[in-house]
Amino acid sequence: MNILHLISSPRQEGSFSIQLGRAIVAQLQSKYPGSTVKTRDLTAAPFPHLEEVHITSFHTPVEARSLEQVEALKHSDEAIDELMEADVVVIGVPMYNFGIHSGLKAWIDHIFRVGRTFKYGEQGIEGLVKDKKVYLAISTGGIYSEGAMKSFDFTEPYMKSALGFIGLTDVTAYRVEGVGLPDVKETALAKAIEKVAV
Ligand SMILES: Cc1cc2nc3c(=O)[nH]c(=O)nc-3n(C[C@H](O)[C@H](O)[C@H](O)COP(=O)(O)O)c2cc1C
Structure with a gap:
């Protein structure tokens, strides 16, 4: 089993999405001994925002690409190869202003490629x-x-719709909720980890 763990919180050890992601990875490892785990931190080495050269490169056939276009596709090719090699993908999704972190969005922008994904x-x-x-x-x-806040969640619905578009339809979401709320935050992570069943 090849496990790919994508991190998109810049908070490192304090991050709840990273800790929850690690709990999912740990369960996968005990269920499938000998699994390999590759971790990609999308905030430590961010994918660039899409510029014109990326978009023209996406739509230029391999044999017609300039050196500049080949170079511009490096991130995208690498990320797609890494995704294709994985059997299981664990994606950390911290909520930022009701949506996902821009580092995760940039990764998505590089892996959505006609003809490849x-x-x-x-x-x-x-x-x-x-x-x-x-x-x-x-x-x-x-x-x-x-x-009351359910309709403000643009993390889970967005991720499920976007991933489904490229064929990733088997998606299970676990949530650490209320880490900003007194009385809830102390137990939020433990409660989320308790629910994990891979
Ligand atoms: C810039 C920023 C924006 C945030 N926006 C929201 C938000 O819109 N709604 C919310 O419930 N929490 C919001 N939060 C709180 C985070 O979702 C919460 O701290 C979460 O645990 C972050 O993930 P992490 O622990 O993996 O870093 C925000 C935090 C930051 C730093």
Whole structure:
């Protein structure tokens, strides 16, 4: 089992999404002994925001690419290869202003490539990243799984829709919730880890 753990919190040891992600990885390792784990920190080595050269390179056939375009695709090619090699992907998703961290968004922008991760088939869009399990480790200051703030959650619905577009449809989300709320924050991580079942 090849496990890819994507981190998108810049907070390192204090991060709840990283700790929850690690708990998921640990369970996977005990279920599948001998698994390899690759960790990619999307904030320590961020993917660049998409510029014109990335977009033109995405749409230029391999044989017609300039050296500049080949160079511009390096991040994207590497990230897609890494994703394709994984059997299971664990993605840390801290909530930032109701959505995902821009480092995770930049990764998504580099892995969505026509011809590589999705194609236009006879039935419309077809995702090409298949047969992988994804776990989301979401952390939020408030509570969004239920209650008045539910409609403000653009982490889980966005991630599930976006990943589904490229074929990653088997997605399970675990959430550390209320880390900014007195009385809730002390037990939030333990409660989230308790629910993890891979
Ligand atoms: C810049 C910033 C924006 C945040 N925006 C929100 C938010 O919109 N809603 C929320 O519930 N929590 C918000 N938080 C709190 C984080 O979601 C929470 O601290 C979470 O644990 C961060 O993930 P991490 O612990 O993995 O770093 C924000 C935190 C930061 C630093």
